[in-house]
Amino acid sequence: MNEHQDHDYIADRDQALHLEPEMRTMPREVRNVLHPVQMNDQSRFCFRCHPEIACFNACCAHIEIILTPYDMLRLRKRLNLTADEFLYQYATPYTLTKGQLPVPLIRMDPETGKCPFNTPQGCSVYSDRPVACRYYPIGLALMHKEQTTHNETFYYLVKESYCQGHQETQEWSVEEWRTDQGSDGYDLHNAGWMDLILKRRSAGDEVNTSIKLSEFFYMACTNPEEFRRFVFESTFLQRFDIPEETIEQIRNDDEAMLEFAFDWLKSILFGDKKMAVKPKPQTTPPDTP
Ligand code: SF4
Numbered sequence: 001m002n003e004h005q006d007h008d009y010i011a012d013r014d015q016a017l018h019l020e021p022e023m024r025t026m027p028r029e030v031r032n033v034l035h036p037v038q039m040n041d042q043s044r045f046c047f048r049c050h051p052e053i054a055c056f057n058a059c060c061a062h063i064e065i066i067l068t069p070y071d072m073l074r075l076r077k078r079l080n081l082t083a084d085e086f087l088y089q090y091a092t093p094y095t096l097t098k099g100q101l102p103v104p105l106i107r108m109d110p111e112t113g114k115c116p117f118n119t120p121q122g123c124s125v126y127s128d129r130p131v132a133c134r135y136y137p138i139g140l141a142l143m144h145k146e147q148t149t150h151n152e153t154f155y156y157l158v159k160e161s162y163c164q165g166h167q168e169t170q171e172w173s174v175e176e177w178r179t180d181q182g183s184d185g186y187d188l189h190n191a192g193w194m195d196l197i198l199k200r201r202s203a204g205d206e207v208n209t210s211i212k213l214s215e216f217f218y219m220a221c222t223n224p225e226e227f228r229r230f231v232f233e234s235t236f237l238q239r240f241d242i243p244e245e246t247i248e249q250i251r252n253d254d255e256a257m258l259e260f261a262f263d264w265l266k267s268i269l270f271g272d273k274k275m276a277v278k279p280k281p282q283t284t285p286p287d288t289p
């Protein structure tokens with residue numbers, strides 16, 4: 001079997017590095033910050049991050065953090081903002097190099113380079129922080145295997161020179177770390193979105209992502225309110241065969257709306273059969289003499 005070598009580092013700070021911009025574009029392997037060992041849930045490492053550590057807050061500036069749809073939902077609910085308000089104040093669109101799909105990044109302060117949620121006391125949105133911040137210093141790699149329908153996950157350790165947490169003696173397995181940081185729950189909510197990103201990358205040029213489709217992708221993944229308006233105020237429900245139970249679920253539930261959006265995007269981008277198109281109504285044949 002041929003492994004697809006194109007790993008997708010979605011839920012880590014792959015681009016979240018305290019380096020000059022030209023250095024940030026270099027692969028981590030070249031910068032020598034990736035510990036060159038593939039890890040699994042039971043792999044062990046030493047790490048501790050706490051307010052007394054000398055580098056406290058050093059990792060929350062000059063970074064690029066992709067916001068997953070569930071990250072955004074959690075953050076904007078905490079901040080009591082609509083999706084439009086959140087995107088305007090805190091996000092900037094970024095197009096993934098492979099796959100050409102747009103995703104939001106946290107917009108760093110243009111003057112200080114700091115994350116807008118960083119304070120001298122630490123992260124002001126800590127219990128709702130993005131999954132990339134939860135995983136660090138573990139990186140999550142997703143790999144699509146050719147000739148299979150599933151993705152494979154593995155982990156790796158990121159050792160940036162400024163981060164002193166690696167010198168601490170507290171030991172974890174990756175599984176313990178994920179549970180402690182709440183990354184595992186986020187992964188469940190992000191699974192549909194990650195699957196979409198990987199499928200798009202694996203499809204290469206076979207899928208034509210037009211500007212219009214890219215705009216729909218961004219809207220459906222970042223703005224459940226807008227996508228809800230699209231579903232309920234257009235001809236959508238006349239065209240797609242959606243069970244009544246699902247219609248009721250997505251009416252007010254943003255998490256259900258996101259799952260629904262992922263299924264719809266899979267249908268229109270990859271012809272996935274999860275969302276069936278209604279048969280066209282039969283037209284009465286004209287009377288024959
Ligand atoms: S120990 Fe590492 S993760 Fe913690 S504040 Fe320092 S740089 Fe950031």
Ligand code: SF4
Binds near residue numbers: 059126129130
């Ligand atoms: S969201 Fe919080 S943990 Fe993540 S970079 Fe910003 S301040 Fe740091």
